[in-house]
Amino acid sequence: xxxxxxxxxxxxxxxxxxxxxxxxxxxxxxxxxxxxxxxxxxxxxxxxxxxxxxxxxxxxxxxxxxxxxxxxxxxxxxxxxxxxxxxxxxxxxxxxxxxxxxxxxxxxxxxxxxxxxxxxxxxxxxxxxxxxxxxxxxxxxxxxxxxxxxxxxxxxxxxxxxxxxxxxxxxxxxxxxxxxxxxxxxxxxxxxxxxxxxxxxxxxxxxxxxxxxxxxxxxxxxxxxxxxxxxxxxxxxxxxxxxxxxxxxxxxxxxxxxxxxxxxxxxxxxxxxxxxxxxxxxxxxxxxxxxxxxxxxxxxxxxxxxxxxxxxxxxxxxxxxxxxxxxxxxxxxxxxxxxxxxxxxxxxxxxxxxxxxxxxxxxxxxxxxxxxxxxxxxxxxxxxxxxxxxxxxxxxxxxxxxxxxx
Numbered sequence: 001x002x003x004x005x006x007x008x009x010x011x012x013x014x015x016x017x018x019x020x021x022x023x024x025x026x027x028x029x030x031x032x033x034x035x036x037x038x039x040x041x042x043x044x045x046x047x048x049x050x051x052x053x054x055x056x057x058x059x060x061x062x063x064x065x066x067x068x069x070x071x072x073x074x075x076x077x078x079x080x081x082x083x084x085x086x087x088x089x090x091x092x093x094x095x096x097x098x099x100x101x102x103x104x105x106x107x108x109x110x111x112x113x114x115x116x117x118x119x120x121x122x123x124x125x126x127x128x129x130x131x132x133x134x135x136x137x138x139x140x141x142x143x144x145x146x147x148x149x150x151x152x153x154x155x156x157x158x159x160x161x162x163x164x165x166x167x168x169x170x171x172x173x174x175x176x177x178x179x180x181x182x183x184x185x186x187x188x189x190x191x192x193x194x195x196x197x198x199x200x201x202x203x204x205x206x207x208x209x210x211x212x213x214x215x216x217x218x219x220x221x222x223x224x225x226x227x228x229x230x231x232x233x234x235x236x237x238x239x240x241x242x243x244x245x246x247x248x249x250x251x252x253x254x255x256x257x258x259x260x261x262x263x264x265x266x267x268x269x270x271x272x273x274x275x276x277x278x279x280x281x282x283x284x285x286x287x288x289x290x291x292x293x294x295x296x297x298x299x300x301x302x303x304x305x306x307x308x309x310x311x312x313x314x315x316x317x318x319x320x321x322x323x324x325x326x327x328x329x330x331x332x333x334x335x336x337x338x339x340x341x342x343x344x345x346x347x348x349x350x351x352x353x354x355x356x357x358x359x360x361x362x363x364x365x366x367x368x369x370x371x372x373x374x375x376x377x378x379x380x381x382x383x384x385x386x387x388x389x390x391x392x393x394x395x396x397x398x399x400x401x402x403x404x405x406x
Contacts, residue, residue, distance in 0.1 A: 025052025025379055030204075033108045034058060034089065035117035035124070037065040039161070039186055040220070041146050042085040043193035045116050048200065049088035050371040050381050056108060056396060057086065057387065061093040064389040077365055083386045087357055087368060091387035092396045096127055105129060107400045110138050113213075114200055118146040121155035131215040142203040143215040144196050150219045159220050161186040168224040173231055176246045192223040253299040254278070257336070259311050260319040267310075268332040272296060278331045282313040343369075357385040 030053040034045040042057075042065070049055040059065055067082040075083060094101040109115060109129055117124055124130045131143040145151070148159015165171050165182050175181025199216035207213050225232060230251065234240045242250060247266075249255035254275070257264045269275045272295060276288040287293050287309060292302040299306050314322060319335050326333035337345070346353035355370040365385045 025381065028052040030054065030113040031056070031111055032114040032116065033112040035105075035115065035119065035129075036146060037118065038067055039085060039189035040192040040196065041116050041118040042067075043190060044144070044146075044196040044200070045089065046085050046087060047193070047197045047371065048114065052382070053114070055089040056392070057089045057091045058094050058105060058108075059091055059389060061095050061390070064091070064093070068389065075366055077385065083366070083368065086386035088382045088384045089387055090392035090396060091390055092393040093390040096129075102127060104397065104400065108396075109134050109141070111400075111404060112138065112141055114142045114144065114204070116144045116146070116196065116200070118159075121145075121147055121151040135213070135215075138213075140207060140211065140213045142200055142207060142213040144200050144203075145215065145217045146192060146196055147217070147219045149221050151217060154219070154221070161189045161220065164188045164220040164224055168221050169228065169231075170224055173228075173242045173244055175244050177244050179244070181244070187227075188220050188224045191227045192218055192220050195223045195226070248303065251300065252296060253303045253306055254310060256307070258307060258314055260314045260317065260322055262318040264336050265314065265319040265322055266334050266336060267326070270332070274331050275299065277329045278310075278326065281325050281329050281331065282310065284309070284313055355381075355383050357383050359385050360391075 027048055030048075032045055032048050032053045032055040034041065034055050034057045036042055036045065037059075045055050045057070057065075063069070065082060065086070067085075068079050070081040071079045073080050077083070092104075094105050096102050096105060106128065115134070117129075122130075125132070131141075131145075134141055134143065146159075148154065148164060149157045162182060165174075165188055166180065168188070170188070171180035171182055174183055195218045196216070199218060203214050203216055231242045234242055234250070247257040252268075252270060255268050255270070257266055259265075267278065269278055272288075275293070275296075276285070279285050279287040287306075291298065293299050293306055323333050323335055343353050353369060354367045356364045356367055359365050371381055
């Protein structure tokens with residue numbers, strides 16, 4: 001038998017129509033058991049679900065995932081926070097302190113191709129659901145653990161995105177100088193979810209060769225540090241401790257927000273040629289030959305003078321005029337929009353930014369941001385709405401009562 005073949009059998013008949021993945025999807029036939037909650041883990045498992053995996057979400061009886069109560073805002077069907085990272089999943093309620101429910105969790109783990117969890121380090125080990133125990137009876141399992149600060153000295157620290165943004169240095173380079181500022185979305189959780197997904201997919205690829213799974217660990221602090229890229233390397237390679245600069249870039253100019261007659265405009269000149277085009281479009285081509293501005297390094301060193309010279313010219317017209325003018329000559333420029341503006345832009349560019357999700361009966365219940373990957377030939381991803389709490393408990397238990405198809 002092909003060593004890459006999944007170990008789980010098909011879903012119970014009453015959930016097959018809703019959750020059997022399209023055969024052409026890359027993860028079709030894989031079973032993911034999701035012990036995670038809040039954001040990083042659920043986003044990772046939703047990504048796997050979008051790619052065709054069957055994802056069974058384990059939730060606390062009565063309350064479920066914490067984010068089911070996070071709001072406002074709430075849609076007609078629940079918390080928009082929960083809905084943003086839980087589509088295409090099944091939900092079963094299990095109390096892991098109850099022996100019968102724990103036995104059900106163990107049964108799921110034995111059939112899993114992938115397990116994702118973000119409990120405090122050691123918690124699942126104490127009830128027999130840690131990797132070392134499970135790998136003895138399910139050696140093919142890929143086991144992904146997500147923590148805030150790792151499983152060693154930082155194991156006891158609670159892993160909240162806001163705290164990691166503060167402790168890890170992201171706040172120190174975000175916002176205006178002197179005012180530490182978080183990013184406007186839980187970006188560290190999102191980055192960690194991406195890293196977890198990459199790790200799971202790599203481990204599945206290795207399993208297709210070796211026939212054996214493995215454990216991967218990701219933590220919020222390491223994912224943040226990996227995403228600091230040039231800012232972190234500036235410190236490591238040159239001893240420069242970056243600071244907050246508002247909308248300016250520490251290494252490029254002009255690459256910031258500038259004022260026009262009626263409001264702000266983002267300009268991003270990544271090279272000298274683009275700056276020359278910018279100066280020419282503004283009617284001040286001589287700026288590109290001014291020794292203060294002839295090179296990027298010179299422009300960074302003389303940023304205040306540069307911005308002042310540009311804004312003197314930009315004051316002559318509104319931002320949308322300048323956006324059209326600069327775009328026409330190949331200078332990256334854009335007005336500051338809302339999330340609604342961004343979605344509308346993606347729609348106008350033919351990117352199809354949203355999908356319509358449906359309930360178990362196939363009735364549309366709302367729209368969500370689609371999975372960002374486009375495929376050629378195209379793949380038809382599942383579009384099931386996030387599950388109600390415990391919605392699939394009976395069907396999953398019925399399925400577990402059936403023998404595993406090998």
